[in-house]
Amino acid sequence: MAMANNGKVANKVCLIVIDGWGISDDPYGNAILNAQTPVMDKLCSGNWAQIEAHGLHVGLPEGLMGNSEVGHLNIGAGRVIYQDIVRINLAVKNNQLVNNENLVDACNRAKNGNGRLHLAGLVSDGGVHSHIDHMFALIKAIKELGVPELYLHFYGDGRDTSPNSGVGFLEQTLEYGKLATVVGRYYAMDRDKRWERINVAYEAMIGGVGETSDEAGVSISTIRVSQPRSTESKENFVQN
Incomplete structure (x- = not known):
């Protein structure tokens, strides 16, 4: 003006x-x-x-x-702002995650405690709020830092990615660590301040409330069942 x-x-x-x-x-x-x-x-x-x-x-x-x-x-x-994904990509490329103060502190706490570390987040290649490659890099860094046990809490996407892509991402995840819970982002990442949604993910991760199984394959089957042919169904609505 x-x-x-x-x-x-x-x-x-x-x-x-x-x-x-x-x-x-x-x-x-x-x-x-x-x-x-x-x-x-x-x-x-x-x-x-x-x-x-x-x-x-x-x-x-x-x-x-x-x-x-x-x-x-x-x-x-009013200028180009390099996004988190670019800065994280550079950190991964230069193997800087093992030197990240917060990650090192979390790993040390786990090793000095019961030896368990839990990693939770959105798992997809959407690149908006997360990227699956970053999770793989984190897992690699955590193992390098000597954490005995790592448990993964899988948040299905289906919003920034194809509605039915969750099974593929879940299968990739199982190659890298132990699966603890599976839930859609509709619940775990609710942005409308609806506690009844967040509580579904919270109770699953904290109290083990939800459909349980000792076999990872059942989780994959559950997602497939939760994704019928209807275009109304999305993996972000999957409950644990």
Whole structure:
């Protein structure tokens, strides 16, 4: 906003963020292109420019799609902000996780206690809130730090990834450690302040409440059963 010599506003600038408004010439499944958008059409009749919203342009790894959080952060900063995923990737590449103060402290506490360490989080390659490769790197670092027993608490995605991709991620996870619980992000990562959802994951991890099994294969079968052919079903709704 510019100020004139008399102290009055000379020019006004309005920043409007429209989530989900993308630009594509492909009409197939393109709701924006097929809709009547007179206001946006008028705005685009003047001076305008298209900017990139993915990959290195917004501080993400090359080829990774952008998302709401990343877009807002870059717009607000007015410059490229390298995202957590990029910084973590560098830490993994340079084998710096074994020197992470918090991780080392957690591992030492486990070794000085009952020898058990629990790792909980969203397991997928969505790259928005987590990435499965980071979990694998953490597991490797934890083993290098000498923790005797590691237990994994699997949060299914299905929101930033395909609704039915959980089984594949679960099978990969089983190759790296012992599975303790399986629950969808709808419960474990609820963002609507609904305790009854969070409590499902909490009771499973703290009290062992939920469907139990001594065999990992049953957990995989449970997810398959929880993912019927209906497009309404997503793994983020899977209860433990």
